[in-house]
Amino acid sequence: MSIQYEEPLADSYGVVDSFPKDFGYGVEEADIDDNPAPSDSKPRILLMGLRRSGKSSIQKVVFHKMSPNETLFLESTNKIYKDDISNSSFVNFQIWDFPGQVDFFDPTFDYEMIFRGTGALIFVIDAQDDYMEALGRLHLTVSRAYRVNPEINFEVFIHKVDGLSDDHKIETQRDIHQRANDDLADASLEKLHLSFYLTSIYDHSIFEAFSKVVQKLIPQLPTLENLLNIFISNSGIEKAFLFDVVSKIYIATDSSPVDMQSYELCCDMIDVVIDVSCIYGLKEDGSGSAYDKESMAIIKLNNTTVLYLKEVTKFLALVCILREESFERKGLIDYNFHCFRKAIHEVFEVGISTQRIGSLLSNTPNMKAVTHNGTPRSPV
Numbered sequence: 001m002s003i004q005y006e007e008p009l010a011d012s013y014g015v016v017d018s019f020p021k022d023f024g025y026g027v028e029e030a031d032i033d034d035n036p037a038p039s040d041s042k043p044r045i046l047l048m049g050l051r052r053s054g055k056s057s058i059q060k061v062v063f064h065k066m067s068p069n070e071t072l073f074l075e076s077t078n079k080i081y082k083d084d085i086s087n088s089s090f091v092n093f094q095i096w097d098f099p100g101q102v103d104f105f106d107p108t109f110d111y112e113m114i115f116r117g118t119g120a121l122i123f124v125i126d127a128q129d130d131y132m133e134a135l136g137r138l139h140l141t142v143s144r145a146y147r148v149n150p151e152i153n154f155e156v157f158i159h160k161v162d163g164l165s166d167d168h169k170i171e172t173q174r175d176i177h178q179r180a181n182d183d184l185a186d187a188s189l190e191k192l193h194l195s196f197y198l199t200s201i202y203d204h205s206i207f208e209a210f211s212k213v214v215q216k217l218i219p220q221l222p223t224l225e226n227l228l229n230i231f232i233s234n235s236g237i238e239k240a241f242l243f244d245v246v247s248k249i250y251i252a253t254d255s256s257p258v259d260m261q262s263y264e265l266c267c268d269m270i271d272v273v274i275d276v277s278c279i280y281g282l283k284e285d286g287s288g289s290a291y292d293k294e295s296m297a298i299i300k301l302n303n304t305t306v307l308y309l310k311e312v313t314k315f316l317a318l319v320c321i322l323r324e325e326s327f328e329r330k331g332l333i334d335y336n337f338h339c340f341r342k343a344i345h346e347v348f349e350v351g352i353s354t355q356r357i358g359s360l361l362s363n364t365p366n367m368k369a370v371t372h373n374g375t376p377r378s379p380v
């Protein structure tokens, strides 16, 4: 495996054990009152579930770089914690981590106000425990939330599956799916759709599941997918992910199916790039940025696959998987990437003034097109 890396190397080896302070989401966790301020207008993701099901661990591992083993020492949450995840107009939401024992009948808990501004409700079920009580709680929670706001995306994380065998995982998922939907049918709530994910903080499944939850909250998703499709088909690339570098959730990918292995490879590449950059790329006094406009990396694997990472915005990176022979046309890929990057920046601006979205879609970037055998064809 060879790594080409274009970050300037620091003249001495400053050891940095993780991201520099300015790289990452502010660990600004605010205690909030039960009633949110009306100005809280960002899409909200609620993390709910029984005590010790793993809610805080998920939030810490995905958004605050906590290592899974450290979550063993997390204390039980006894208030609602609000965590602002904002780095761009695409990844911009709040996560509210609820204590396990939320009481809907407590008059000081204004659940109507909370559910009204909610984009997604993640209900975490501990798959290593008896889940009957959790299923009852799931039903109570989603049926209440649905009555207040039917637009919420209901996501069920069947969590801690690292402790289960493959057969047991499938069987647990089938059983939980069946029981939860039966309960909804009994309450005439067939229209309430639950999505199920098997997750664990000990592998990439939690990042993949969170990626899918977040993508549903990005209104520009079809535009991003469209741009990725155009980019890969004109550049001979097999798969491309648009990553949020800090959390390693992918906010969009092209429309070919995602296989877990490719996703893991791309996540690992981001880790390598950021780690190398943190150790060798920062100045002696720790100043500088671990990820900036110059950030790019090429990793050639021993199976003729190439991984190619390039900066798109301050927090987003494009990570592509392609064959060695396609990489011979690197000039073309770079030109197309330049167009893609420009388009993403335009979509960003459009995110601020949404009216321009329509005109942008009809004004797709003029990438140089090439067939897979390398013959140029008319531009798109």
Ligand SMILES: Nc1nc2c(ncn2[C@@H]2O[C@H](COP(=O)(O)OP(=O)(O)OP(=O)(O)O)[C@@H](O)[C@H]2O)c(=O)[nH]1
Pocket (backbone or CB within 6 Å): 049, 050, 051, 052, 053, 054, 055, 056, 057, 058, 068, 070, 071, 072, 073, 074, 075, 076, 077, 078, 098, 099, 100, 101, 159, 160, 161, 162, 163, 199, 200, 201, 202
């Ligand atoms: N095996 C395994 N353990 C996990 C996983 N996720 C969390 N845990 C463990 O579950 C325990 C409880 O995790 P927390 O994140 O504190 O649970 P919580 O739902 O926030 O708990 P409350 O704050 O009491 O509501 C911790 O010891 C974690 O290490 C996982 O994916 N697999």
